[in-house]
Amino acid sequence: MKIRKAVFPVAGLGTRVLPATKAMPKEMLTIVDKPLIQYVVDEAKEAGIEHFIFVTGRNKGVIEDHFDRMFELDATLESRGKKAEMEILQRDQPEAGAMSFTRQQAPLGLGHAVWCARDIVGNEPFAVLLPDELVLHTPGCLKQMIEAAGKLGDKSNLIAVEEVPADRTHQYGICGVGKRQGNIFEIDGMVEKPPKGTAPSNLSITGRYILQPEIFQILQRHERGAGGEIQLTDAMIGLAKSQSFYGVEFEGERHDCGSKAGFLRANIAFGMAREDLRDGLREEMKRHLSN
Ligand code: UTP
Numbered sequence: 001m002k003i004r005k006a007v008f009p010v011a012g013l014g015t016r017v018l019p020a021t022k023a024m025p026k027e028m029l030t031i032v033d034k035p036l037i038q039y040v041v042d043e044a045k046e047a048g049i050e051h052f053i054f055v056t057g058r059n060k061g062v063i064e065d066h067f068d069r070m071f072e073l074d075a076t077l078e079s080r081g082k083k084a085e086m087e088i089l090q091r092d093q094p095e096a097g098a099m100s101f102t103r104q105q106a107p108l109g110l111g112h113a114v115w116c117a118r119d120i121v122g123n124e125p126f127a128v129l130l131p132d133e134l135v136l137h138t139p140g141c142l143k144q145m146i147e148a149a150g151k152l153g154d155k156s157n158l159i160a161v162e163e164v165p166a167d168r169t170h171q172y173g174i175c176g177v178g179k180r181q182g183n184i185f186e187i188d189g190m191v192e193k194p195p196k197g198t199a200p201s202n203l204s205i206t207g208r209y210i211l212q213p214e215i216f217q218i219l220q221r222h223e224r225g226a227g228g229e230i231q232l233t234d235a236m237i238g239l240a241k242s243q244s245f246y247g248v249e250f251e252g253e254r255h256d257c258g259s260k261a262g263f264l265r266a267n268i269a270f271g272m273a274r275e276d277l278r279d280g281l282r283e284e285m286k287r288h289l290s291n
Pocket of ligand 1: 009010011012013014015016017026027055104106107108109110112113130131132258
């Protein structure tokens with residue numbers, strides 16, 4: 001199964017991290033020195049994705065700008081001989097024509113955001129990456145999933161899953177576990193936020209998916225689910241009636257950067273993973289802990 005296209009839903013309001021997201025998109029929040037959206041685009045590139053589809057909304061224009069050339073900045077860096085900085089900007093720049101932007105005029109839910117990409121995706125399997133979830137690992141989470149997809153049938157759907165503490169399963173979408181093969185298992189049912197004590201496992205659905213285009217036919221119905229939103233999980237439950245779904249337990253630590261505590265933790269984890277910052281950061285944390 002060849003996955004060429006990835007969808008990045010970036011039209012949400014980011015209310016959990018207000019006021020940071022009042023005038024700035026959540027997806028532009030910075031972990032160390034890169035915006036969230038750059039991390040997930042890099043993850044998709046590493047996995048061999050060729051076309052990057054952004055589902056944007058109001059106040060999200062800066063995301064488009066981030067992937068454009070900044071002629072004034074380029075000229076200034078060049079005139080000042082700042083070669084390393086110029087290389088960083090060039091490295092982050094996707095090829096011309098490799099990006100598409102479409103609008104979700106109202107944040108009606110993740111399922112609706114994915115549906116907005118239907119014409120650009122067309123009739124082929126595709127990846128979905130939620131930019132507020134980062135996985136610290138090489139190879140990245142999507143690359144691990146594409147490797148897993150290579151072992152499965154062409155009409156398979158895959159979801160990255162992660163273990164969560166049993167007493168917190170009610171906060172997540174949870175998968176039932178069927179036949180297992182290493183880190184891949186058949187998903188035997190999915191349930192969004194199961195009441196305490198009823199979860200079929202402690203494996204939660206995370207923000208990386210490989211989906212078949214038939215998901216659009218289900219999303220087309222615009223059925224509202226939890227919170228009155230058009231939920232991707234509900235559409236996946238519908239598609240699971242006719243197609244197989246597999247869970248992939250990926251290697252790496254997942255960070256929910258869409259919450260304040262998760263955002264801070266991610267900055268520490270990604271900062272500590274950087275050779276140029278690790279020692280200074282460790283000293284600074286020691287100083288704070290001793291106070
Ligand atoms: P979240 O639920 O984490 O994002 O959706 P949110 O709604 O922006 O956050 P809170 O809960 O208000 O803080 C995951 C991803 O899906 C996108 C978001 O932009 C985010 O990247 N999304 C969500 C959409 O594109 N459209 C939607 O209607 C909802």
